[in-house]
Amino acid sequence: MNEEGVENQLPPGTEPGVVGDTGPNINAKETQETAGEAPAPLDDPKETPGVSPNPEDDNPAATEIKDEVKSTAGEPGMDWFEPLEDDDDPDTESLAGETESVAGSERAMKKIYMLQSHRRKRSHPDEGWEDCPVLGEGWKRKEVVRRSGSSIGQKDVYYLGPCGERVRSRVELTTVLQGQLDLTSFDYKSGKFYDGDAPPVRVRNRVKRKYRERSSSESSWMERGDGAETPDSYHRLTPTPGPKTSQQNQTNVYTNNVTGAYQQGSHAEESLAEEKIRLPPPSSSRTLPLPSIKGEFGSEDSILDCARCGSTFSGTWYDKQRKRPCCPTCWALSKAKVHPMIRFRKWIPCGQCVGCHNSVNCGQCANCKHGLQSPEAKKRLCRKRRCMCPIRKDPESKFLSQMPYDDCPEMYDDNSNFQNEITDSQQPSLKSSDTENFSVNMDLNADLSADFNMDLDEDEMSTDDDDDWHKKRKRRSCGECKACLCRKDCGTCDFCIDKPKFGGSNKKRQKCRLRQCQRQAMRHLLPFQMGEIEHGPDGTLPGRPKPQYTYSRKSSFKKNRGPNTSLDLTDNEDDEINLQALNHSDYGMRNGLPDRAPHISNHNYSQPSHQSQWDAERSHTGRNASGVEENEEDFPMITQIFSLADNPNESSVDNENQLMKLLHTLRLTIMPILWYAIMVEGPQLQLTQCSKQSSMADTVVLINPGFYYYVTVQKQPLLPTHPVYDKFPSRLTTATEVVNLLLALERYEVCRGLPPKEAMLQGGPIVLERASTCEFLVTNKETVCANCRALKRL
DNA sequence: GCCAACGTTGGC
DNA sequence: GCCAACGTTGGC
Numbered sequence: 001m002n003e004e005g006v007e008n009q010l011p012p013g014t015e016p017g018v019v020g021d022t023g024p025n026i027n028a029k030e031t032q033e034t035a036g037e038a039p040a041p042l043d044d045p046k047e048t049p050g051v052s053p054n055p056e057d058d059n060p061a062a063t064e065i066k067d068e069v070k071s072t073a074g075e076p077g078m079d080w081f082e083p084l085e086d087d088d089d090p091d092t093e094s095l096a097g098e099t100e101s102v103a104g105s106e107r108a109m110k111k112i113y114m115l116q117s118h119r120r121k122r123s124h125p126d127e128g129w130e131d132c133p134v135l136g137e138g139w140k141r142k143e144v145v146r147r148s149g150s151s152i153g154q155k156d157v158y159y160l161g162p163c164g165e166r167v168r169s170r171v172e173l174t175t176v177l178q179g180q181l182d183l184t185s186f187d188y189k190s191g192k193f194y195d196g197d198a199p200p201v202r203v204r205n206r207v208k209r210k211y212r213e214r215s216s217s218e219s220s221w222m223e224r225g226d227g228a229e230t231p232d233s234y235h236r237l238t239p240t241p242g243p244k245t246s247q248q249n250q251t252n253v254y255t256n257n258v259t260g261a262y263q264q265g266s267h268a269e270e271s272l273a274e275e276k277i278r279l280p281p282p283s284s285s286r287t288l289p290l291p292s293i294k295g296e297f298g299s300e301d302s303i304l305d306c307a308r309c310g311s312t313f314s315g316t317w318y319d320k321q322r323k324r325p326c327c328p329t330c331w332a333l334s335k336a337k338v339h340p341m342i343r344f345r346k347w348i349p350c351g352q353c354v355g356c357h358n359s360v361n362c363g364q365c366a367n368c369k370h371g372l373q374s375p376e377a378k379k380r381l382c383r384k385r386r387c388m389c390p391i392r393k394d395p396e397s398k399f400l401s402q403m404p405y406d407d408c409p410e411m412y413d414d415n416s417n418f419q420n421e422i423t424d425s426q427q428p429s430l431k432s433s434d435t436e437n438f439s440v441n442m443d444l445n446a447d448l449s450a451d452f453n454m455d456l457d458e459d460e461m462s463t464d465d466d467d468d469w470h471k472k473r474k475r476r477s478c479g480e481c482k483a484c485l486c487r488k489d490c491g492t493c494d495f496c497i498d499k500p501k502f503g504g505s506n507k508k509r510q511k512c513r514l515r516q517c518q519r520q521a522m523r524h525l526l527p528f529q530m531g532e533i534e535h536g537p538d539g540t541l542p543g544r545p546k547p548q549y550t551y552s553r554k555s556s557f558k559k560n561r562g563p564n565t566s567l568d569l570t571d572n573e574d575d576e577i578n579l580q581a582l583n584h585s586d587y588g589m590r591n592g593l594p595d596r597a598p599h600i601s602n603h604n605y606s607q608p609s610h611q612s613q614w615d616a617e618r619s620h621t622g623r624n625a626s627g628v629e630e631n632e633e634d635f636p637m638i639t640q641i642f643s644l645a646d647n648p649n650e651s652s653v654d655n656e657n658q659l660m661k662l663l664h665t666l667r668l669t670i671m672p673i674l675w676y677a678i679m680v681e682g683p684q685l686q687l688t689q690c691s692k693q694s695s696m697a698d699t700v701v702l703i704n705p706g707f708y709y710y711v712t713v714q715k716q717p718l719l720p721t722h723p724v725y726d727k728f729p730s731r732l733t734t735a736t737e738v739v740n741l742l743l744a745l746e747r748y749e750v751c752r753g754l755p756p757k758e759a760m761l762q763g764g765p766i767v768l769e770r771a772s773t774c775e776f777l778v779t780n781k782e783t784v785c786a787n788c789r790a791l792k793r794l
Numbered sequence: 795g796c797c798a799a800c801g802t803t804g805g806c
Numbered sequence: 807g808c809c810a811a812c813g814t815t816g817g818c
Contacts, residue, residue: 168796168797169795169796169797170795170796171795171796171797172796188795189795476799476800476801495799499797499798500797501797508799509798509799509800510798510799510800511798511799511800522800522801
């Protein structure tokens, strides 16, 4: 933790001793801070260093300068919470107070990300590790403080083994050191072994409780706007030893600042927390990087209006979310609530906004459906009827409105874009689905949150139910589709295999592919089967593409590469259907999985032919297979896939394309049960019987680009003389012919070969013996082919 | 305290 | 451009 703070704080090559220097650096900080006081410094990010979209990316010098300014702000050089200094960045602060339009919210959001990435970039995985010899030679330890979220300030401890084992919990550590070290008396958090009488757990809990209480109660909702969710805010909240100063008389909530909160906490529990989390002594220079609010710098305690009871009180107590003032009484009451998710509500619908004026439930949103499906459940307000006022910002304060809720003028006064979006979301006849609206709303909330540099509080935005509805980390789940409702990991996909519980190394850390939301998961996380025919009527694919900042679209040229090229599991929206199919195949191979589907067939893939319909239905309706919305009876038509097929210049590429056409035709055809068609390397069109219980479980039909086909049984090619070949043309050019072949194959069984030898029956492995000329497939009347029977007689 | 998994970075 | 890796954070 300390180390990370240092690594985040110090510019390359900066010595700790230098960091602690003051003088001109303070001035630099002051200058920076003054810049943050500008009324609208973010209007043109280019003019505001550190606020422009990641200027450091393009200008490493900017990073260095910025770092230097921070690190030389007169702070202790090796301050563990130094990285939080970023949050003191006046740029960030001005961001908090910025009254830019909602159209700029995205930009603001990006700024936040940039600031975050700024920190992340400076955090090198190899940095911040301390030797931890108590665990053995080569072991290292690292502490990381959570910089945001409800668990802000919480300290996570990681260990790095000599062989690169990354350990994130005691359980993992115990597993890694099993047989090598007894960790019974090992305090994971501190990284020390305790004597038998030491009660490390109790101490740890106590400290943690105090710690969190402090961070909760002392943060300001305004602080949150400029980094109160980061350890830096906690830094500011760190109590100053000694008596309070006379500066604790700040009275205006809008001129309150972190200093007030910071200096307010000079009591025992803070001291304890400080000691336990090794807070350095606050520096007087800390007063420098105070965030400005409307250009004013306040300090000390404030006279606040309790957001809960309305009473006025003095101090810097805030609710558990550290977002609103909360008097000590209400705070005590709130502490009595054990469950961390219990929140008190403050938001009162304004009665004037669009949401409040909406008196009819839409019947389509998640909350409406929730009520319909679970009448006994707690009633949830239709999402279209939400009061929208929380997203209104106070043009006077530069923060989200804290004005009386009944004083709710027109909404989104300067946020026309957002107004439009919200208005649109009220319209049931949108071309986008409710889910999409839902997603939009969430993203907007996130953007607004960033725009105002503060979180939109759960209890403000929510009615009383879906507190997590707008949470950023929930954007990948609609909560309604089959995948979201599925609670069981398949245990076979690459993401499951990666999980420690399945013996994986926990590197991917992704949810089971089959549990990835079919609507909102990142597209590349979806099961690759879903990537086959996914286009909606407007050409869109389910799932969300990767962020724009990371990826750009592929050119169409790339998409038409030959199947033998390194195909990828792209998530680009404009991917062609044909490539999706190729991706499917490619994906399976790239992941070392067989191209056959049965190994992942315990969910949607148990009936491949239906899967085709399922996919196609999704393509047709633009919706996914989310429970009742699926209608396998609706059989879509998919239009021409390859135009190259019409090219008179025949080529291998054309043949491949023709094969693709056949593949997609098969996908639209009702196949014999549990037969599934995919494209595999070659390219070849592969038809596989997915059911292990089928007599054709080991039988595969492979069709080459020229439509010549052959059959394999247990990976052995069927002899060309096999009767089944006589029944069909040498080339399978139509789906009908393919289906007929499969139906014909279903009439066969696999030759059982020679009976096992006696020795094998006595415990040894059973190896099936066959004649070299085994026919492999025999009619149902037979069990062993003629050639094997002949061999048996010998 | 621990696990699950989201979102981003940086290497390739 | 892509994705493995993992820092981070929410949930239980």
